[in-house]
Amino acid sequence: MNTAVQQNTKKLRRPAAVEFQKGRRLHLFLIPFGFFMVILLWSVYASKDPSDYEKAQGYAYLFFEMPLLNCMTMPLMIAVLASRLCDMEIKGQTLKLLYTLQEKGSFYDWKYLHEAFYLLLFCLGEGLIFPLCGRLFGFTETLSIILVIRHVAVAFIAGTVVLTLQHILSLCSGNQILPLVAGLAGSFLGLFSMFFPHEIARLILWGYFGAFVPYSMNYDEAARLLSFSPAAFPVGEFAGFCIFGVAFYLVCRSVFLRREV
Amino acid sequence: MLHLCIKAENAKLRHSVIWLAALLVPVIPAIMGTFNYLQNTDILTGAWYSLWSQFTLFYSLLFYAPLIGVYCSYLWRLEHMNHNWNVLMTMPVSPASIFAGKLVIILKVTLFTQLWVYVLFVIGGKLVHFPGLPPLDILLWTLRGTLAAIAIGTLQLLLSMCIRSFAIPIGIALAGGCIGLVLSNLNMGLFWPYALLMMGMNSNSYEDKMSGGLLPFLISTLFFFLLFFGISIYLLKKRDVKA
Numbered sequence: 001m002n003t004a005v006q007q008n009t010k011k012l013r014r015p016a017a018v019e020f021q022k023g024r025r026l027h028l029f030l031i032p033f034g035f036f037m038v039i040l041l042w043s044v045y046a047s048k049d050p051s052d053y054e055k056a057q058g059y060a061y062l063f064f065e066m067p068l069l070n071c072m073t074m075p076l077m078i079a080v081l082a083s084r085l086c087d088m089e090i091k092g093q094t095l096k097l098l099y100t101l102q103e104k105g106s107f108y109d110w111k112y113l114h115e116a117f118y119l120l121l122f123c124l125g126e127g128l129i130f131p132l133c134g135r136l137f138g139f140t141e142t143l144s145i146i147l148v149i150r151h152v153a154v155a156f157i158a159g160t161v162v163l164t165l166q167h168i169l170s171l172c173s174g175n176q177i178l179p180l181v182a183g184l185a186g187s188f189l190g191l192f193s194m195f196f197p198h199e200i201a202r203l204i205l206w207g208y209f210g211a212f213v214p215y216s217m218n219y220d221e222a223a224r225l226l227s228f229s230p231a232a233f234p235v236g237e238f239a240g241f242c243i244f245g246v247a248f249y250l251v252c253r254s255v256f257l258r259r260e261v
Numbered sequence: 262m263l264h265l266c267i268k269a270e271n272a273k274l275r276h277s278v279i280w281l282a283a284l285l286v287p288v289i290p291a292i293m294g295t296f297n298y299l300q301n302t303d304i305l306t307g308a309w310y311s312l313w314s315q316f317t318l319f320y321s322l323l324f325y326a327p328l329i330g331v332y333c334s335y336l337w338r339l340e341h342m343n344h345n346w347n348v349l350m351t352m353p354v355s356p357a358s359i360f361a362g363k364l365v366i367i368l369k370v371t372l373f374t375q376l377w378v379y380v381l382f383v384i385g386g387k388l389v390h391f392p393g394l395p396p397l398d399i400l401l402w403t404l405r406g407t408l409a410a411i412a413i414g415t416l417q418l419l420l421s422m423c424i425r426s427f428a429i430p431i432g433i434a435l436a437g438g439c440i441g442l443v444l445s446n447l448n449m450g451l452f453w454p455y456a457l458l459m460m461g462m463n464s465n466s467y468e469d470k471m472s473g474g475l476l477p478f479l480i481s482t483l484f485f486f487l488l489f490f491g492i493s494i495y496l497l498k499k500r501d502v503k504a
Contacts, residue, residue: 031432038439045443072323076435083428091342176427177335181282184327185289187435191319192293195300 015106019114022088031084032122035077039069040129047133053225058139060215060228062130063147070126070155070209071190077122078159079166079183081115086170095261104257112167112249116160123156147214150233158208161245162186165205168252172259208241262354266362270336274366279335283374286328290320291381299389309386309395313402316382317464321406323438325458326413330434332370333417334427336363341425346502356497360418360490367414368407375407405471405478406462412454412485419493425503451481454489 046065050058089095098107127148134143169179186206193200193207201207215228274280294316298305305311340349349359379400386395413434420430434455441456450456460471460478471478 031429034432034436038436041443042439045446072319073435073439076327076432080428080432084426087427175278175335176338177278177282177331180331180334180428180431181286184286184324184331184431188286188289188293188319188324192289192297195293195297 015102015110016113018102019110023085023114026084026088028081028084028118029121031077031081032118032125035073036122036125038073039066039126040132042069043129043133044136047137050137050139052140055138055140057141057228058137059130059134059141059143059147061226062133063151064213064215064217064228066126066129066151067155067210067213068191068194070158071194071207072187074122074155074159074209075162075186075190075206076180076183078115078119078163079170079180079186081118082163082166082170083176083179085111085115086167087176089171090174090176099261105253108167108171108253108256111171112163115163115167119159119163120156123152123159126155127152150212150214154212154238155209157242157245158211161208161241161248162206164245164249164252168256171256202237211241212238262358263361263365266354266358267365270362270366273336273339274370277335279332279370280373282328282331283370284377286324287320287374287378287381290316290324291378291385294318294320295385295388298385308391309399312386312389312391313382313395313399314464316378316385317459317462320378321459321462321464322442323435325406325410325462326417326434326438326441326455327431328374329367329371329410329413330417330421330431332367333363333414333421334430336366337418337421338427350497350502357494360422360493360497363418364411364414364490367418368411371410371414372407375403375410379403402461402463405475406458409457409461409478409482412457412482412489415486415489415493416454419489419496422493423496451477454485457482457485 043062043066047054047058047062054061089098130143130148130151133139134141166179166183169182170176173179189204190206190209193204194210196204196207202211212233214231214233216231218227218229219225220227294312297318298312298315301315305315307314340346350356352359382399383395417430417434420433424430437453437455438458441450441453441459444450444453445456445459450460457478463471
């Protein structure tokens with residue numbers, strides 16, 4: 001029994017170790033780190049010199065603003081990540097040799113998980129921006145850890161679904177221009193979907209970074225003040241999105257497996 | 262020599278997907294910009310100028326630089342693959358001509374993109390029933406945006422030349438655009454190449470941000486161009502290639 005477990009662990013470890021071995025000296029962590037720094041810089045700039053009124057709703061503002069920033073930056077960051085990791089196989093023409101050593105499905109899954117790992121690092125980093133800004137600018141509002149976890153989870157799940165698309169595009173394109181242009185277009189569409197009517201916005205894959213914002217914004221024109229009120233979490237919509245994500249992954253995976261090298 | 266390099270680069274771009282990217286990507290901000298304008302006609306009362314602000318709101322802030330990044334990455338990818346660096350460096354032309362040839366092509370594609378954006382802008386204006394043609398200022402801002410692309414194009418070519426990955430320079434361009442937005446809000450846009458695009462295109466503004474004088478903008482563009490061009494030529498001459 002123990003030996004079987006050990007063998008299974010070894011089996012799992014090997015493709016993971018191979019993937020990380022391939023990424024050595026590529027400084028892949030710099031991609032999420034660079035984008036994290038941009039988001040951090042933007043958040044710090046947007047929150048600087050707050051009045052007492054702004055301090056009292058500093059976190060609500062960040063919870064509202066961060067998904068918008070994610071809509072703009074994450075599609076391209078994911079495209080860059082996927083392209084960086086998949087292009088090494090395309091450029092090196094390694095796929096034929098790889099498939100003699102590793103199952104096609106295993107290769108596809110572990111490559112995807114490798115990319116998702118860096119995405120997770122980015123999302124966890126984003127979660128740290130909230131307490132960081134709160135401490136830096138002395139927000140008087142209480143930080144809800146549940147909302148931080150929810151933000152990280154939503155960003156990560158929406159990211160993995162977009163990653164599914166970028167992953168297959170990057171693996172199937174001899175030329176990386178297509179996945180990168182798709183990422184660029186995704187950033188555009190994701191951002192603008194936030195201005196669309198709800199029904200249309202839900203049809204845009206990249207718009208889901210901003211679909212589960214925990215606050216809604218109100219603007220008092222007379223007083224020229226922004227205020228935020230809590231918004232209910234659309235559980236059904238989120239569950240539907242997760243199911244779609246899994247189905248989408250399985251479809252893309254099967255398309256990839258059927259494809260001739 | 263430069264003429265030969267330009268001809269060679271032109272040949273490399275024949276039937277390339279780069280033209281498809283130049284055609285398709287600007288269509289998205291055009292549709293979005295026009296849609297956004299129609300949603301806010303009660304507060305956007307400046308006709309052509311208001312529509313321009315919606316067109317360029319995010320295009321110049323965040324997407325123009327990565328688009329130039331895509332063009333540059335594509336041009337250098339051809340050299341990074343199939344040991345083409347060896348062929349490139351043994352050609353009887355100077356490194357400056359090689360780099361300048363690529364830069365000229367980038368400017369050609371960028372000019373095409375900008376003019377296409379302008380055409381889409383006119384179509385958008387006509388679809389929302391604006392009378393006549395847009396004011397001449399806007400065409401000037403479009404071309405000024407192309408001028409700023411000289412600095413960005415040189416920088417992106419340098420990045421794509423040094424970084425063998427197709428994607429990383431494009432990510433850097435997006436990050437640069439985001440930082441550019443912050444810096445231009447702090448009135449420090451002239452010191453950051455990526456902010457020059459927004460300043461040149463007069464994005465999200467009715468009044469010309471450079472009505473006080475074009476000279477600082479031109480000096481900044483020239484400075485960044487010379488700086489990145491110089492570094493690129495130095496690297497091409499002194500560094501060994503990785504074929």
